Amino acid sequence: MSSKEQYIGQYFGIQPQLLPQTATFFKENALLKNEYFCRQGRNCNTLSFIRSGALRVFAYQDGKEVTQWIAAEGELITDLSSIMFGTTARWEIQALSDCELYSIDRNDLNRLGDFIPNWAALEKTFISKCFLMLEDRVFSFLSMTAEERYQQFLVKRMHLFNEVPHQYIASMLGMTPETLSRLRNKNLK
Amino acid sequence: MSSKEQYIGQYFGIQPQLLPQTATFFKENALLKNEYFCRQGRNCNTLSFIRSGALRVFAYQDGKEVTQWIAAEGELITDLSSIMFGTTARWEIQALSDCELYSIDRNDLNRLGDFIPNWAALEKTFISKCFLMLEDRVFSFLSMTAEERYQQFLVKRMHLFNEVPHQYIASMLGMTPETLSRLRNKNLK
């Protein structure tokens, strides 16, 4: 089984016999560091598995960039509103490093339902899991200090520290780079 | 068309001719103030439209109650993880006032797919919208001050101020009741 098939199977729980056919819909492509996967206000018609590299989802607020999320190897990236509802994208999505992707466009994504019997249900399941993850994230802002969010991040996604600039991690965690730096320092001692 | 059918049609975009049959799955029931709709750690097998009243979704953190969400008239309430995946509930959900509900249980919810052709897709759409709402909420914690979140809340859900204790709204917005009180005071002048 190709790596591509493994990614897809893992994410959506597609029956093994349908995997090869499903996988043909996903095309390999690449992004160079700093290239945009998608621009706010334009359409984003692509959903991709990240085979290597990392991307950051952000938006501007009062002239500053606020990082909403960082997606890395083995994860999915898209602008959900655009891919699901055909709206313009809510987010800027930019490659933090050279990226290799397996990508499917909006039309093909919708066509998957034609031969995967329970495709809508699989999508529903997938989006529900994303919802629960965001629910946890909201709760972390309601109930935790910056230091606790940092600790939790260490446990869940420590590997990102070696892959992407810390300033973006700080922003994603709702703190300044200075605060993140101090927390790291404090924890090393 | 009954009010029940209107609620359901509005939320899920069900074809008018299927509405009466769909509506029969939803049973009217009521909760008294302070009664629990669902308890953390137990199963939550119900999804309900709120016909009147309000409920609060919360969890305990360090012995304190942290309010994740408040749902009011015209909105849906459930513990998504429990209803979707059959897990135990992540949240405590309690009536803030006497509530009238239209409720469907997990089995019937799954049975809706048997005669509503594109039911899974409708659910997918619904959950996606919830996801986008949470995305906005996360962004509000990343990029806004307590005062700005309060202002945004005023625009979106001001009516809740007259329906539920302010301490829960404060918690949901990620601030203390004292801070909310001061912000309100400041804005009246």
Next chain:
DNA sequence: ACCACTGGTTGATATAGATCAAGAAAGCAC
């Protein structure tokens, strides 16, 4: 009417984390 209870306000103080500013390190180009 009275008491008890819950919820809201106000003031004084404390503190986590932001901001501002200056260096230090680490990448990257040539």
Next chain:
DNA sequence: GTGCTTTCTTGATCTATATCAACCAGTGGT
């Protein structure tokens, strides 16, 4: 390597918001 840019760290200060504490205003029960 040498310089140039980007990122990270450290220190000094400031500020939004939390905490603690007292008090006040409703509301429901008896």
